[in-house]
Amino acid sequence: MKRARIAWAGAVHDAVEAGGQLELLTPALKGRHVAFEDAVWLPPLQPLPPQRPRTVLALGLNYADHAKELAFKAPEEPLAFVKGEASLTGHRGFTLRPPGVTFMHYECELAVVIGRTAKHVKKADALDFVGGYTVANDYAIRDVLENWYRPNLRVKNRDTCTPIGPWLVDAVDVHERHGGPMNLALQTTVNGKVTQQGNTRDMIFDVPTLIEYFSSFMTLQPGDLILTGTPDGVVDCQPGDVIVTSIEGIGELTNTITQHP
Template sequence: MTHPTPHLTTRFARVRFEGHTFDATEQDGQLLLADGRLVTYDQVQWLPPLAPLARPRTVIALGLNYADHAKELAFKEPPKEPLAFVKGEASFIGHQQLTVRPADVAYMHYECELAVVIGRTARHVKKEDAYDYVRGYTVANDYAIRDYLENWYRPNLRVKNRDTCTPIGPWLVDAAYVHAQYGDPMNLALQTTVNGKVTQSGNTRDMIFDVPTLIAYFSRFMTLNPGDVILTGTPDGIVDCQPGDVIVTEIEGIGALTNTITLATLRP
């Protein structure tokens, strides 16, 4: 996948360096820390890029938001309205971090998803105004453990709300940049590789419910606050991930999120 290199102030990160947490921006292939120092990518620990805007009060995740994924899971027809569930912030980890696979599970798969970060309070938003409420976009990998699944439509907590099981990042890409370069985020290529092999390819244009529809839908009955996150679902192409596997979920213009699977030392 190829995409243009964003301008300095379009890609934001949050990192740990020398024992301290910093907001950072990209500058010439390095990170410009808030204190003015330039560091390389491999000098830092990457954190979820959700501050300095605000920590999310609510994380909304979509199920079956791509028709091909619904078909892959043997659903005869796509949902008629968004199928959503709520996740906790504690499931988030940063770029290049480890995700734990429980020792006794048979099937754990990635989900490459466009994540929408809300920029201002949204209530009763019209679809045509929805993009005005977006701060930016990032990449999420919303792992699921199929063994624990009880409800395809709204997965229970052990499937989707586990510690370490939602890598997100590395960048929060400014919405204005994405809209200027691509018109909107609804025509971006998605790709997942496992140990360098492409296993998933798709495009955000294939969402059943696009970003404006989702913001308008959720804001009808709940307030979306600055920092809140909407995970918009994944296309088909999921595969089981084993300890040691390196998973890269990438979205055109947004970034490539790397994550490695490790085996749990304790039972779930």
């Protein structure tokens, strides 16, 4: 099932894809259909209790070809960093290119949404702890990168810098229809031109390995995210560019670059 979270008619609604439209799940409007273009798309994630912030873990250099593209040796253990939830934005939204930046690029990534509490999980059982999958575009501001092995806050943690969505696809659908998350084609287009192609099978550390690794020293909670890295083929994005990051079986995430007036 493809789930979405949208703003429409002055309220926030959960919805599912139905016949090329959004079918609302709000009790008073249950069954009402809304056209894609009439909705404001939000990150397709359930809100968490105020006392528990969402943990967003992201991987750097998790595809060997991307590491080679940047002239770096592939890491021997997951190269991870933490992002704030304020960086997340929805499908068909806008991402700000800061003034004076000379190189800002997209990163098409499979995002794993944790479905139940995970602590000391074994790799063989790891996929049982996944609630669903979505598409993320984890923009990077290369100008302020201090060290590829220590991605800093100004590179990856800016407001609007991580579009995510449009759908949260149930894990069972990906596992049954695609044999799991490790054989999905990825693609990015900029203004309709294909600029990046890859496949999740080329990850250095696959999804089960990442869940085992993180849960070995921290507790993963329902709603937490793991962004799994990007293949090679990143290019600079300018204001006005429309970037579509897509993953087989998950969806197509559209985002437009803007700038300060």
